[in-house]
Amino acid sequence: MxxxxxxxxxxxxxxxxxxxxxxxxxxxxxxxxxxRTGFAYSPLADAALIVGMLAATAGAALMGYLSLIALFSGNLRFALVDGPITCLILLSSLVVFLRVQQAD
Ligand SMILES: [Zn+2]
Incomplete structure (x- = not known):
């Protein structure tokens, strides 16, 4: 009670x-x-969230960079389709991470 x-x-x-x-x-x-108990709110989950955010940021930057290289080397399919799509997916997952953090 x-x-x-x-x-x-x-x-x-x-x-x-x-x-x-x-x-x-x-x-x-x-x-x-x-x-707000259990794994989702444990320190381990916080660490995973931060690592995920860093990975998404680095991945998005890397894909943008690879797209530029592909563009200059004539690999248009990668430069205009694969690269940007992967980059957008990574950026959107970054937004999800940031929103989860703000919800705390
Ligand atoms: Zn009362």
Missing amino acids: AFCPECKKEMPTTAIVCPHCGYDFPASSLSKKSA
């Missing part, structure tokens, strides 16, 4: 609104705490 900070009465830990006084708990309280 948990206690309502407003009326001090007992209430279920799963409640998002106090059944006695109707106090509406802020998003950062009870339910969020229990939801």
Whole structure:
């Protein structure tokens, strides 16, 4: 059991609104705490996220560079299709990583 900070009465830990006084708990309280456990919020996951971001950044830069080289060496299919698509995929995964970090 948990206690309502407003009326001090007992209430279920799963409640998002106090059944006695109707106090509406802020998003950062009870339910969020229990939801934010496990591997996804462990330090290891944070490290994986950072490594993923670095890999996506480096990969996107590398693909842009390889596309330029391919363009000058006459490999147009790679320069105009494969390279840019891979680069965009890496950049979009970087956006996903950044959004995940902002959500914390
Ligand atoms: Zn209450």
